[in-house]
Amino acid sequence: xxxxxxxxxxxxxxxxxxxxxxxxxxxxxxxxxxxxxxxxxxxxxxxxxxxxxxxxxxxxxxxxxxxxxxxxxxxxxxxxxxxxxxxxxxxxxxxxxxxxxxxxxxxxxxxxxxxxxxxxxxxxxxxxxxxxxxxxxxxxxxxxxxxxxxxxxxxxxxxxxxxxxxxxxxxxxxxxxxxxxxxxxxxxxxxxxxxxxxxxxxxxxxxxxxxxxx
Numbered sequence: 001x002x003x004x005x006x007x008x009x010x011x012x013x014x015x016x017x018x019x020x021x022x023x024x025x026x027x028x029x030x031x032x033x034x035x036x037x038x039x040x041x042x043x044x045x046x047x048x049x050x051x052x053x054x055x056x057x058x059x060x061x062x063x064x065x066x067x068x069x070x071x072x073x074x075x076x077x078x079x080x081x082x083x084x085x086x087x088x089x090x091x092x093x094x095x096x097x098x099x100x101x102x103x104x105x106x107x108x109x110x111x112x113x114x115x116x117x118x119x120x121x122x123x124x125x126x127x128x129x130x131x132x133x134x135x136x137x138x139x140x141x142x143x144x145x146x147x148x149x150x151x152x153x154x155x156x157x158x159x160x161x162x163x164x165x166x167x168x169x170x171x172x173x174x175x176x177x178x179x180x181x182x183x184x185x186x187x188x189x190x191x192x193x194x195x196x197x198x199x200x201x202x203x204x205x206x207x208x209x210x211x212x213x214x
Contacts (some may be wrong), residue, residue, distance in 0.1 A: 002067040006032050007040050007056035013093070013166050018048035022095040022173065028158065029073040032166055033083050033090040037061060041079055043070035074134040081139035082162055086146070089162040093169040099180035100159035100173075103127075107155045110180050112200050113192040117179035119207035120172050122149045123200045125179075130155035151176050 001007065010030050017023050017030070026048070031041035042048075043055050057068035061080060065072070073079075079092050103110050103125075110125040112118050117125070128145035131137035142160055145152035150172050151161045159176055163169040186192040 001053065003034050003038070003040060003058055004053055006034055007053040007058070009166055010040055010042060010056050011051045011053050013170060014042060014048035014051045017093070017095060017170065020174075022097040022177065023048060024096065027096050029075050029079070029092075029094045030166070031073075031079040031083075031092045034058065038066060039079065039083055041072050041076060043068075044073050046070065075138075077134060077136050078139040078142060078160075081136065082143060082146070085143050086162065088164065090164050091166040091169040092160065092162050093166070093173050094154075094158060094160045095173050095177075096158040097173065097177040097180075099184060100153060100177050101157075102184065103180055104153045104158055105156050109153065110176065110183060111192055111194050113186070113194050114175075114179040114182055115195075115203060117175050118195065118200050119203045119211065120175050121151045122204045123197075124194075125149065125151050125153055125159075125176055127153045127155055128160075130157075133157070 010032055014030055026045045029042045031039055033039045038058055038060050040056050040058050043057055046055055055070050057070055057072040058066040060066050082089055107127055109127050112124040126145040128141040131141055142152055146162055150163055154160055159173055161169045161172040163172055183192045
């Protein structure tokens with residue numbers, strides 16, 4: 001099996017995400033860049049609880065299957081075009097968590113109100129314009145919504161996170177879902193209060209350059 005380690009990582013994360021309830025059934029998708037020529041992506045229509053490394057498909061950036069005997073996710077163009085346009089992105093996680101999906105079907109951004117989300121995303125989570133799943137138009141819309149951010153809402157669909165590693169991409173999805181839920185609660189109490197752009201910039205810089213053990 002080619003690139004077994006990264007395919008195992010994707011399969012393992014798929015099972016973790018299924019257990020979290022962020023994806024139900026076979027929806028959502030995960031991918032990781034392997035090198036300048038290849039990436040690996042989850043297959044279409046296979047339950048994450050049962051997914052294995054063998055099920056993960058290796059693709060080149062021309063869209064050709066290099067290794068694997070499954071049909072890749074319908075969102076192959078979305079992942080491929082993000083990797084081509086954002087060289088610092090090496091992992092993408094697309095989830096259908098409940099509160100993020102609520103923002104998606106309302107077509108509303110998740111505002112910059114939670115400090116942890118601001119730090120890890122870079123501000124509010126923008127909404128990508130609606131296009132059909134699997135379309136190049138959806139991919140271009142997501143790329144626009146991701147400008148300067150690590151996450152975006154796909155209108156009427158769910159959440160997409162893009163990061164350097166699979167662990168970071170999943171962590172972002174967890175923080176964004178928690179923040180979306182908190183905003184929904186806050187709006188029932190009179191409304192969430194957004195922070196200033198200067199505070200947003202400070203916290204993002206802190207996360208990128210000073211947060212954690214360095």
